[in-house]
Amino acid sequence: xxxxYAVIAKPNLMKKLLGLSIFQAAVFLxxxxxxxxxxxxxxxxxxxxxxxxxxxxxxxxxxxxxxxVGISTIALGLAxxxxxxxxxxxxxxxxxxxxxxxx
Amino acid sequence: MTVxxxxxxxxxxxxxxxxxxxxxxxxxxxxxxxxxxxxxxxxFFILDAADVALTEAAVGAGVSTVLLLGALALIPPNxxxxxxxxxxxxxxxxxxxxxxxxxxxxxxxxxxxxAPVHQHVAPWYLxxxxxxxxxxxxxxxxxxxxxxxxxxxxxxxxLTAGIGVLFLLGLPGAYGGRxxxxxxxxxxxxSHHLVPQVVGQLLIPFIILFALYVQFHGEYGPGGGFxxxxxxxxxxxxxxLIQGEREALTLIPPRVLVVLMATGALLxxxxxxxTMLLGANFLEYGVLSSDPVKxxxxxxxxxxLGVGISVASVLLAIYHAFAARGR
Numbered sequence: 001x002x003x004x005y006a007v008i009a010k011p012n013l014m015k016k017l018l019g020l021s022i023f024q025a026a027v028f029l030x031x032x033x034x035x036x037x038x039x040x041x042x043x044x045x046x047x048x049x050x051x052x053x054x055x056x057x058x059x060x061x062x063x064x065x066x067x068x069v070g071i072s073t074i075a076l077g078l079a080x081x082x083x084x085x086x087x088x089x090x091x092x093x094x095x096x097x098x099x100x101x102x103x
Numbered sequence: 104m105t106v107x108x109x110x111x112x113x114x115x116x117x118x119x120x121x122x123x124x125x126x127x128x129x130x131x132x133x134x135x136x137x138x139x140x141x142x143x144x145x146x147f148f149i150l151d152a153a154d155v156a157l158t159e160a161a162v163g164a165g166v167s168t169v170l171l172l173g174a175l176a177l178i179p180p181n182x183x184x185x186x187x188x189x190x191x192x193x194x195x196x197x198x199x200x201x202x203x204x205x206x207x208x209x210x211x212x213x214x215x216x217x218a219p220v221h222q223h224v225a226p227w228y229l230x231x232x233x234x235x236x237x238x239x240x241x242x243x244x245x246x247x248x249x250x251x252x253x254x255x256x257x258x259x260x261x262l263t264a265g266i267g268v269l270f271l272l273g274l275p276g277a278y279g280g281r282x283x284x285x286x287x288x289x290x291x292x293x294s295h296h297l298v299p300q301v302v303g304q305l306l307i308p309f310i311i312l313f314a315l316y317v318q319f320h321g322e323y324g325p326g327g328g329f330x331x332x333x334x335x336x337x338x339x340x341x342x343x344l345i346q347g348e349r350e351a352l353t354l355i356p357p358r359v360l361v362v363l364m365a366t367g368a369l370l371x372x373x374x375x376x377x378t379m380l381l382g383a384n385f386l387e388y389g390v391l392s393s394d395p396v397k398x399x400x401x402x403x404x405x406x407x408l409g410v411g412i413s414v415a416s417v418l419l420a421i422y423h424a425f426a427a428r429g430r
Contacts (some may be wrong), residue, residue, distance in 0.1 A: 007220075017346030018124075018132055018133070018136055018171075021123075021136065021163075021167070022120050022123060022136075025139065025140070025143050025159075025163070028147075028155075028159075029143065029146060029147075030166075031227055054215070054250065056229060057229070057241040057242045057245050058153060058228065058245060060155050060242050061154070061242055061245045061246045061250060062153055063155050063172040063327065064154060064155055064158050064242070064246060065253060065254065065257045066164055067155070067158050067163065068158070068162065068257055068260075068261060068329050068414070069160055069257060069260050069261075070259055071162050071163070071166065071167050071170075072261050072263070072265075072417075074167060074170070074171075075170055075264055075268055075421045076264045076267045076268055077175075078170060078171065078425070079174075079267065079271040079272050079421075079424070080427075081174065081175045081178065082174055082178060082271075082425070083270065083271050083272070086177075087175065087176045095329040100138070102341045
C-alpha cells in the first residue's frame with residue numbers, strides 16, 4: 001500500500017522506482033504467506049523422515065521467478081531514469097512535463 | 104514465538120517502507136531499501152521459504168542496492184519537497200487497502216493444511232519428486248523440471264533487461280562508442296581506506312567459492328542458478344569497487360561479458376533442443392541418459408548452469424554500464 005502511494009504520488013522518478021520495489025516485495029510476501037503449512041518445514045525432503053509435513057513449494061518457485069524479474073525491471077527503469085536526467089536535467093515529474101509542454 | 108517474531112519483522116518492514124517514502128535524501132532511501140530487503144528475506148525464512156529467502160537476500164539486499172547506488176551517482180541526490188499532501192491519492196490508496204483487507208477475510212486460516220492451495224498439484228510434486236527426479240530440494244525440481252519452460256522465460260527476461268540497459272547506457276569497449284581507456288583507472292574509490300581493501304581482497308575468492316557451492320548444491324539445499332549468479336556478480340562487483348573500474352573491465356573484457364550473457368540463455372535453450380533431437384519433447388530431460396532419473400538430474404544441472412552464467416554476466420554488465428558512465 002505504501003508502495004502504491006509512492007508510485008502514484010511522488011514526483012521524483014527515483015522515488016517511484018523505489019516505491020515499485022516496495023510494492024513488489026509486498027506482493028511476494030502475500031504469496032509466500034499463503035503457502036506456509038502449519039508445522040511444516042522448508043520443502044527439502046530429508047532422507048528417512050517419513051511423516052514430515054512440508055510447506056507448499058509451488059508459490060516459492062513463482063516468487064523466485066518474480067524476484068529476478070523484478071530486479072530486471074528495476075535495473076532497466078534505473079537506466080531510463082539516468083537517461084532522462086541527462087536529457088532534461090531533472091528527474092522530477094512535473095518539471096519534465098513542463099519542459100515537454102514548452103517545446 | 105514465531106508469530107511474535109513475524110509480527111515484529113512486519114512492523115519493522117512498515118516502518119522502513121514509510122521511511123523510504125518520506126526520506127528526502129535519496130541515498131538514505133536507498134540504504135533503507137537495502138534494510139527493507141534484508142527484513143523481507145528474514146520474513147521469507149521464517150515462512151519456510153528457504154530458496155526465496157536466499158534469492159531475496161542475494162539479489163534484493165545485495166545486488167539491487169549496488170545498482171541503486173550506481174544509478175544514484177548519476178542523478179541529483181535530493182528530492183524536491185512536495186508541499187501539499189495529495190489527498191486524492193491517499194484516499195484511493197486507503198480505499199484499496201480496505202478492499203484488500205476485506206478480501207482477506209475469506210482466506211483460509213494461516214498455515215491451514217486443508218487450504219485449496221495445498222490440495223491439487225503441490226502434494227503431487229512433493230510425492231513424485233523422489234520417484235521421478237530424486238533430488239531433495241523440491242523447489243529446484245519444480246523450477247528446473249516441472250516448470251522448466253517458465254524458467255527459460257525468466258532467463259530470457261534477464262537477458263532482455265541486460266540488453267535494454269546496454270542499449271540505454273552503453274558499455275565502454277563493447278557498445279556506445281566509448282573506449283576502455285576513457286574509464287577512470289586505478290584505486291580512485293577506496294584508495295584512502297585500507298581496511299576495506301585488505302578485507303575485500305581476502306573475501307573475494309571465498310565469495311566466488313560460495314557462489315560455486317550454491318550453484319552446484321542447488322539440488323540438495325537452498326540454492327540454484329539465480330542465487331549463485333547473483334553472488335558471483337557480487338564478488339566481481341566487490342573487486343571493481345576496491346580495485347577500480349578500469350581494472351575490473353580489464354579482468355573481464357566487456358565483449359566477453361556480452362558473449363557470456365547470451366551463452367547462458369543459449370545453454371538453456373540448447374538443452375531443450377537437444378532433448379528434441381533425441382526424440383522427446385522440448386525440455387523433457389528423461390532422454391538425456393539411459394536412466395530417466397539420471398537424465399532429469401543432468402538436465403537440471405545443465406540448465407541451472409545456464410541460468411547462473413546468464414544472471415551473473417547480466418548483473419555484472421548492468422553494474423559496469425552504470426559505474427562506467429559518469430566519468
